Amino acid sequence: MAKILMKGNEAVAEASIRSGCRLYFAYPITPQSELIEYMAKMMPKVGGVFLQAESEVAAINMVYGAAGCGKRTMTSSSSPGVSLKMEGISYIAGAELPCVIINVQRGGPGLGDIQPAQGDYFQATKGGGHGDYRLIVLAPSSVQEFADMASEAFDLADKYRTPVMILADGMLGQMMEPVEFKPAKTQEEIDELGKQHNSWCICPNEDGDKKHHHEINSLEIDPNVLEKHVNDLYAKYAVIEANELRYESYNVNDDNEILCVAWGTASRVVKSAINELKAEGKNIGLIRPINVWPYPYAAVKAAIGKKVKKVYVFELNTGQMLDDVKIAVEGKVPVDFWGKVGGIVFTPAEIKAKLEACFTKEK
Amino acid sequence: MKTELICAGFGGQGVLTIGKFIAKAGMKEGKNVSWLPSYGPEMRGGTANVSTVVSDEPIASPIVSYPDILVALNQPSIDKFGESVRAGGVLIINTNMCPKGCKRTDVQIIAAPLSDIATEIGSNLVLNMITIGIIIGKTGLIKYETMEEDLNSFMKAKNPDLLAMNLKAIKRGIEIGKQ
């Protein structure tokens, strides 16, 4: 299939439909509006459900209901809207329902602004909703990757019966890049995907079958039962941590003098700076976590070569992934941080200057 | 080879479209491309801009610090981005909307009354096509044929007169670019 020039918001919507998502519930918010608009336009054409909910809260609870029926279900929003969804996400995690949530992040806190930011890293990777639970969190850095993650997210959600979040930002949502789509799943394939959940999901009691009574539920009033439930959840998360680590190594080699760690949009700007400095004979590597939960701690640690004097973290926030990098580095080398907030994306020139300063200081 | 372009002007002048056509043509010619708009309230009436990168290599940052080409359709665009153009780069100025112009001497400046020329060709709306023509004529970043094919694909059947006007505008731009 030929490449199409598309906005990230539209590309991820198209890819979701191709992945077999036929149920989408959302509420409008900038900068993800193209996503909901694309779904409004395309879902009826494939016989799917598009429903503009009365609120973010209603949207995520519609997801709870539809995902409880074992069907590929999605919602999307931007930061303030995702905060409102957190109640529902906690219930979905507790009830172990597969679904996909997209956050096209913008500047915060509060109403913030509508420009790209990475300020929801803590919310996405450390909780956000109440109680002990985890989300698998995928962090794209290009329109192609954003689109590819739609099917990956649905596959992971189905495999582990868990909500999966794609943590993008306004820049990825708004920018256009060429994107190549995987073939769309056929109705037969989609039906088959749904059937894998028939042992637990809400579905009719077929005549003649042994009667089932499935409960979609996060309530366990007996503390001992709830304790077991949470422990079971964390046993599942341990499997995810073992199997689903993903990261990109960029120019990582034995002669690196600095190791950068950056994710999503920020990582692309850092790559440009690394390329320019490489031309000037400065050797800098980058680890880009692709999944930010589970986090590739061991990969970050392993990438610290003998000549690395500093690990430098760049984010579009005040240093949220920084904590994870510090855990990974285990104090072996100093960890430095620089970021921009307010929805301002740093430029290659700014990152280059920060990295150059590391070299001049030494001399 | 990597070319970074910023197009800037008032909302409604078609700056985002210029970037989009360049990115689309670059993609059709097998290059890596990115198109990053400014978005938000300023898009309606204020100054809009778009960063477009066309590159043989995978594109790292779609954010452009130092453009190789700046299209400035109004004065605020020159004031904002004029100094950032790489030395030896190209600066395309619409003199109708840029009374103060640009004082840079280390860049190649193409200054023309683009609004007047557009009106002369038939419509203000073809200003963006003239600009694309200038980029083609001056830098060869994309090919005329790619543009023609693209416009044909969605205009030929629906509105052949508009297609003719757009192609005329691109050709006129190429002439200006080559001067």
Next chain:
Amino acid sequence: MEIIATRPESLTKTPFTYCPGCLHGVAHRLVAEAIEEFGLTNQMTGVAPVGCSVFAYKFFNFDMAQAAHGRAPAVATGMKRARPDMHVFTYQGDGDLAAIGTAEIVHAANRGEHISVFFVNNAIYGMTGGQMAPTTLPNMKTTTSPYGRNTDDIGFPIRVSELLATLIAPYYIERVSLLSPADIIKAKKAVKKAIQYNKEGRGFTFVELISTCPTNWGLDPLKSRDWAKENMLPFFKVGCLRDKGEGVE
């Protein structure tokens, strides 16, 4: 020996955990019987709320979901959209539906979602221990209105059925009472009608059931029914507010 009454097949064997004299058991039974009478047990699914009936998902003998507080109509919307071949109802109390879930019920009704809602109104939050509900009557004492509901301060009780009847989409809205055997027979008719319309895919159906809370009202079951007849029914008048099937608009 002739069996003249038995547990409906659409209820599980799990014993109800409601307080003595509570009418939730009666309401559950009415819903379950209606489902069974229309032969829908195998295609039925429901949503339990947060409140006294939070465990309703254990009592109905088919697949059930339990929803976050007030969100049952949104959850039911997702279920019905995902499985249009199934029939969906919610079972909610007044705190759940008329306070924290106001937006969800109004918009589900306004969309004309093809679901049935059974709304049990006893003018109080039962499970959390007798706090003031949006349906608590003027001057009625609760643990959070210890001097009586002051309407100057907190407003008047919400008549949800009347509120929803201002919307165009709902197909059927009726308020009934569970306060006497005769009332229960009438209530059964309303519940059956809602399930029938649900089966026929007519649209949004809503039955409000006026009930009691002997425990938190501090009255024995019979006295609490008398109190409700004297105090609730004048404010929450029983009757059909909308029945498009019978030409009541």
